Amino acid sequence: MSKHIVILGGGTGGTLAANRLRRGLGEQVRITVVDQDDEHVYQPGLLFVPFALAQPEDLVRSRPRQLRRGIEYHRSAVDHVDAEASRVRLADGTTLFYDALVIATGARLVPEETEGLTGPGWRETVHTFYDYAGAMALASALDEFTGGHLVVNVVDLPIKCPVAPLEFCFLADWYFTEQEIRDEVRITYVTPLDSAFTKPVAAKTLAGLLADKGIELVTEFNTGEVDGAGGRLVSYDGREVPFDLAVVVPMHSGASYVELSPGLGDEFGFVSVDPHTLQSTAYPDIFALGDAAGVPTSKAGSVTHFEGAVLARNVARYLAGRPLDPGFDGHTNCFIESGFHKAMLIDFNYDTEPLPGHFPAAAGLPLLRESRLNHLGKLMFSWLYWHSLLPGREIPGIAAEMPAAGKEFPAPAEH
Structure with missing residues (x-):
């Protein structure tokens, strides 16, 4: 009897795990993929929808149609x-x-965890682009x-695609410049971090880019309340940031069923796995990847x-x-749209910071510069x-391990 692999999400x-395994x-083996709906959304495209740089309907395709022949979809x-007992109980019985x-059930938005976020002003003066309906509104x-005053606020980490809120700021600067009203718009980026980004080298570069574009940076702001009616963010320490339009990235958690499955995940509902093998730390027959996995790298x-x-x-x-x-090895690769038809690229892993140089080798794309x-x-x-990553194909020249070639590593410190 063939072995049965069940993939949740x-x-x-x-999708890519199912196709690679097939x-x-x-x-x-028999492979069954489970999901609650049929709409596969290309999430990186949601960033572009508010600026009319992507059409929402172009971002959605059928989930089962992305799966190779022979893979079951439930x-x-x-x-x-x-x-x-090595079994999954589904909502349909x-x-x-x-x-x-x-x-692989990803991360979900939990805006209700922040006081006032979904109250008065929600979808009017308070928005998010992190889901389809939010990007449209x-x-x-x-x-x-x-x-x-446009304020872009990250409530807490971890979040999907940690650079996306910064990209929104950069694209807003470009958008309002194109609309010829940039002088009428104040843009502020509000983050719980003590800098613009989690990685110090990249944070310095990104903070410089914010300053160059006249975007204010407010750090160590832990949002306790979003007052849509009064137009203000309130931190737990009492600080306030006023706004006319707020773009908020809500708190994230893992899928709700993880919390109902003893021993499966951490306190945030992300699945606890070995960061190098992606095998569950509690059950050897369980693996996790993507935003659902509790590993110390970006959810990208x-x-x-x-x-x-x-x-x-x-x-x-x-x-x-x-x-x-x-x-x-924690390999992460992120393009950071900076507006005006330019972007930056960062490439790093668990042990190596984003560094200048080129990717994936010396003759490749420039790192840490627009x-x-x-x-x-x-x-x-x-x-x-759609054509390489989801079908589970290799992308020529790009391996799972972070490449050292092309990067400008700092000289070792002398003792």
């Missing part, structure tokens, strides 16, 4: 995972037994915005792609009774996403 991670194991929400379980709000699409190669290899090794490959080439790379990623 038909987004980026679940390509690698063929008819040896449409239902997940009720809970009974890890002790179905029980799926598994030999290996892959959790924000597009209308920006179209009607003629001046005032590139991370999911790099994890996918290692995860597929390790699920196959686990089923064959072989030692796992501790090959995931260029039109990087902007074109960002635009090209959409095609790669």
